[in-house]
Amino acid sequence: MHHTHQDMNDQCHKHHNSHSHHNNHQHHTADYKKRFWITLILTIPVLLFSSMTGELFSFAKQLQFPGVNWFLLSLCTLIFFYGGWPFLKGLKEELHRKQPGMMTLIGIAISTAYVYSSLVVFGLPGMEVFWELATLIDIMLLGHWVEMRSVMGAGQALEKLASLLPQVAHKIVQGGDVQDIILDQIKKGDHVMVKPGERIPGDGIVVSGQTTVNEAMLTGESIPILKHIGDKVLGGSVNGEGSLVIEIQMTGEDGFIARIIKLVKEAQENKSQTEEIAQYAARWLTFIAIGGGILTLIWWTVFTINGFAFALERMVAVMVITCPHALGLAVPLVVAVSTSLAASHGLLLRKRSAFEHARKIQAVVFDKTGTLTKGDFGVTDIVWFDSQYTENRLLLLAGSIEQHSEHPIAKAIAKASSKLLEVSDFKAIPGKGAEGLVNGQRVKVVSPSYLEEQHINIPQKKINHLMHSSKTVVFVLVNDVLAGAIALADVIREESKNAVRELKAMGIRCLMLTGDAAQVAKWVSDEIGLDEYYAGIQPHQKASKIKEIQKRGFIVAMAGDGINDAPALAQADIGIAIGAGTDVAIETADIILVKNNPLDVVSLIKLARASYRKMIENLIWATGYNVFAIPAAAGVLYAWDIVLSPALGAVFMSLSTVVCAVNARLLKIK
The missing domain is CATH 2.70.150.10 (Calcium-transporting ATPase, cytoplasmic transduction domain A)
Structure with missing residues (x-):
């Protein structure tokens, strides 16, 4: 055991790598939460003593005291540098990547508000906007905290796979x-x-x-x-x-499970990420804020006699008002509501980006066993060859014999019988079936190969359709006379037919991948009404098949429950795990169907589409008032004595935030 320390080091290293992303995600979520609560506490005195509060509420004027602006500046300095740090850091990173977005918009708005308010405290004519600065940082921290809580960390799929051995x-x-x-x-x-x-070790x-x-x-x-x-x-x-x-x-890297692990890892690394729709709005608002602010400053400085202080106040108003509170919550609020709503309907959203992408699904690829079917045998047909037997009688005799066998087919037959009789002299017929005495009669339940060995003729007309189907057929002999046949198959879920019908009605193509034979796949496909199926597909081929379907131009969702589905779940644009499946499938998937119901795929897509509509509506509510607010803040209506101050702009922002919150709560699964 001289290598124990090295092994432990290697294991720790692997453990660290597998959990690093998850721990990093948790750290950021906790950081936003901590900053939000501390900043919120610091914001309370800012709201109480702000001059804007004094203008809006007469009682607040009585709270003013000498040096109040210096007190507010010290509080807002803490709020700006502590609460605003993630946005200032994000501003730098986005500009470094030359991809301005939400962080840039927030960073510019809070920096402008802080610098301008500081200058006012130091003597620049105008009204400080500390109230606006503090609440803007609070709302944005809250939005990012809500957003990050809704994003689940990376799963431990590879560890789950290795644990199967x-x-x-x-x-x-x-x-x-x-x-x-x-x-x-x-x-x-x-x-x-x-x-x-x-379990077999290798x-x-x-x-x-x-x-x-x-x-x-x-x-x-x-x-x-x-x-x-x-x-x-x-x-x-x-x-x-x-x-x-x-x-x-x-063994090791050459083994079957190791190859599956490699496929899952590759597919996960190659998966594309969707960009949040709020980033597009933020990017345009950033350009509008900067451009509008500069144009406003130039206009009032060069072409009017109102002076630089007035021009600077107009510029600040434009740049601060352009960054709406509600924009930071427009998407996270819908995400929080949709995540909660989904969970109550048995849909667990592990990756929000995949959920947002689900509205675009054009093809759903289902695994067969355990997804479209129940994954266990059931009796589908009973045929009798002798008029003295009925379906119930044949099933009673066969079930009584099979109750003593551990084979899955035997268990299914025994389970299908409403009652069972006593059996004596039970014997297994190795590889062929079983026999015993039931009420003094010698009953045998055997495979077709047993009949061939014993040269017993099968009534082809009665049994031909079953023998050439995908079903497993066993025969019942009573006192060595062929009495009938029982057909079994993997039971198709009733929900599968409804799910496929509804998906096709939504214009979504339905396909199936299975390791089963072509006959089995065709039977399931015909029963359910699938558009396409692929049979005899080995696990390492499933991800390749998903790639083929994607190359046809489809945005593909894969729904499965087995370890063999893990690479395909990772490769698909959206991986959906059936909840009763393996931990591996669940950890590899983006979305988990807890209720093990294919109809939940329909609910998922409907919810994704409804959520997207709510996001768009919220973005319109969050930014729509800017159509009026930005020109008014810039002084376009100054000739009519209408000038929108940052304080009044804050009121509009608050109203739009309330509307976004109410609108998000109205989200439903139809």
Whole structure:
């Protein structure tokens, strides 16, 4: 164990990398929260003693005292440099990138208000705008805090994937003894024992034993696969009822799960980010604020006799009023309401940018097993060949036998029967079925291959449509006479049909990716009414298929629940995880459907579209008054003795903020 310290260092390094983005996000959220509350407390005396408050409320004039402006300046200096620091820093970064946006607009507005108000305190004729400065910083801090709280940190998808492999493997050493070793010590060529119900520790080949292996979480194959000597098995899949000895072929970076991890990582790194719509408004308002302010200053200085102090006051009014309070809340308020509304409807929004992008979805690609279907077997058809048997009688006999078997197909038949009878002399027919005595009759439930071996003819006319479908068919023999057949299939969710119908009505194309055979895929597609399907798709191919669909010009959402869906979920423009699926799918996705209902994809898109409409409405409410306010602040109506002061502009801002808040609360899922 001489390498323990190095291993621990490596693990810590990996842990640090995987959590760095998440911790950074949490740090910024906490920072905005702290700055907001401290700044808000400092703002209260600013509001009480501000000259603007005195103009609006007569009682406030009685609170004035000698040196009040110096007191306000000291408070606002703290507010400006402490509360306004994120915006001043953002202003510098945006200008460095030559991409002015919200931070630039806020930074210019608060800097102008602070510098101008400071000059007024030092003797420049005019009215300070400390009230406006403090409240503007408060509202913007609140907006960014609300916004960042709504953005979920990066998930731990890769750690979840790695955790699928067992921690310990049962290595067979010389002499046939079994020794438990940690997974990292397994090497290519080692023989390991896998007990019933355990996860297989690595990709390999069966060298001893026979069992069914559940690969649904890895490959999407809904039916547990019978494995014999010489068959390949995948690390992370679940062993069924028998013990296996496998020879390890691939470990570490070469293994199946490691390749999936690589695909997820690549897809996540390549995912594009959407830009907030408020940034566009902020960018234009920045140009208007700077341009309008400069033109106002030049006009009143050069072409009028009102003097520089008046011209400077007009310029400040324009530049401060151009940055509306409500703009900082227009989008975050809708985001907060939509996030809460979505959660109450079973939609968890992990990435807001993806949610905003969801309104543009043109194609939804569904995984089959566990998403469109329930992921477990159900009886779909019962056919009897002898008139003395009915559907219920056949199911009763078959279910009574199968209640003693652990095979998924047997469990489905037993579950479908309303009651079960006593069975004696139960025997398994290896690889073919089971038999026993029920009320003195020898009942067998067997596969088609058993009938072939026993040269028992199948009534083709009655059974042909089932034998050539995607369904699994078993036969029931009573006293060695063929009595009937039972067909089973992965049960399609009723909600799937409605979801596809509604999506198509919205003009969205519906597709399916599955690891199942073409017959299975066609049957599901026909039943649900899909536009397209892709069958026999391996996990490493799913992300490529998403890329192909994207290259056709579609904005693609992928909905899935398995580990095999993780790369595709990451590659899609919007990844949607079915909530009952694996942690890996959930951590890789942008949006999670808690209720495991495909109809929630419809609700998601409707909510995204409604949220976007509310954002646009709020941006109009937040900035619309500028059509009147900016010219009035610049002095266009001065000839009629109408001049909009920063104080009156603040009243308009407050009203628009209230309207935005009320409008956001009216958001609903139709």
